[in-house]
Amino acid sequence: MKGRITFALFVLFAAAAAQHNHPAPAAATAAPYHTPMVVPGRDGMLFRVWVEGQQHVLVSRSTDGGQTFGAPVRVTREPEPIDANGESRPKLAVGPRGELYVTYTRKGRQPYTGDVRFSRSLDGGRTFDPPRTVNDDGLETGHRFDALIVGPDGAVHVAWIDKRDQERAKAASRPYEGAAVYYTVSRDRGASFAPNRKVKDHVCECCRLAAVFDQAGDLVLAWRDIMPGSVRDHAFVRITRDG
Numbered sequence: 437m438k439g440r441i442t443f444a445l446f447v448l449f450a451a452a453a454a455q456h457n458h459p460a461p462a463a464a465t466a467a468p469y470h471t472p473m474v475v476p477g478r479d480g481m482l483f484r485v486w487v488e489g490q491q492h493v494l495v496s497r498s499t500d501g502g503q504t505f506g507a508p509v510r511v512t513r514e515p516e517p518i519d520a521n522g523e524s525r526p527k528l529a530v531g532p533r534g535e536l537y538v539t540y541t542r543k544g545r546q547p548y549t550g551d552v553r554f555s556r557s558l559d560g561g562r563t564f565d566p567p568r569t570v571n572d573d574g575l576e577t578g579h580r581f582d583a584l585i586v587g588p589d590g591a592v593h594v595a596w597i598d599k600r601d602q603e604r605a606k607a608a609s610r611p612y613e614g615a616a617v618y619y620t621v622s623r624d625r626g627a628s629f630a631p632n633r634k635v636k637d638h639v640c641e642c643c644r645l646a647a648v649f650d651q652a653g654d655l656v657l658a659w660r661d662i663m664p665g666s667v668r669d670h671a672f673v674r675i676t677r678d679g
Contacts, residue, residue, distance in 0.1 A: 471525035485528040491515035511555045511564045517543040527584035536561045539584045552582045552596045556626035572632045573600045583645040592622040614662040615641035638662040
């Protein structure tokens with residue numbers, strides 16, 4: 437994919453401590469409504485996504501401003517080990533023609549590993565396509581903390597924290613601190629995605645991303661960066677409309 441990424445690092449908050457410890461994986465829970473997210477749709481409609489029993493992603497909609505929600509629809513066809521916690525939860529975005537897009541992380545067999553999964557609905561949430569994996573490296577490593585957003589032109593943008601470069605550095609006995617930010621985009625309503633593209637090496641491997649569009653229509657991604665001296669602080673990148 438051609439284009440350019442205009443990159444700038446901005447210190448937004450006081451520098452974080454040089455040492456950073458990972459929290460232990462959260463214990464599985466069977467709570468019926470776990471890590472919910474609600475987003476607005478067209479004509480005052482609301483959509484809700486959540487995880488049920490750590491195995492299924494569900495979506496429901498409200499036509500009365502959230503006072504009631506209709507029957508839930510499963511996004512996942514089969515049970516999957518879903519990563520659902522305060523830092524990593526399913527995402528839901530609404531397209532300009534009422535499309536619904538969902539991403540979530542399917543846990544891997546080893547701690548801190550997983551794959552970013554994607555599904556879409558072109559009928560307002562009544563049915564969803566079978567989920568598929570967005571990261572294209574085929575490695576059993578960390579692909580987590582996804583961010584999902586739809587652009588002004590209807591393009592579907594997905595970014596996440598990715599450890600593929602850490603794995604390759606380890607295999608070559610090279611040092612590699614942290615993880616990387618990877619990104620892809622779909623311009624056909626989620627039918628296909630461009631090849632994964634690396635945005636930045638050496639970012640915090642266990643902090644979620646943020647995504648927004650600026651007034652020029654460019655995508656802005658923010659994350660917790662690993663700066664010289666192992667200082668960790670916030671940074672962002674602007675991905676221009678041409679790439």
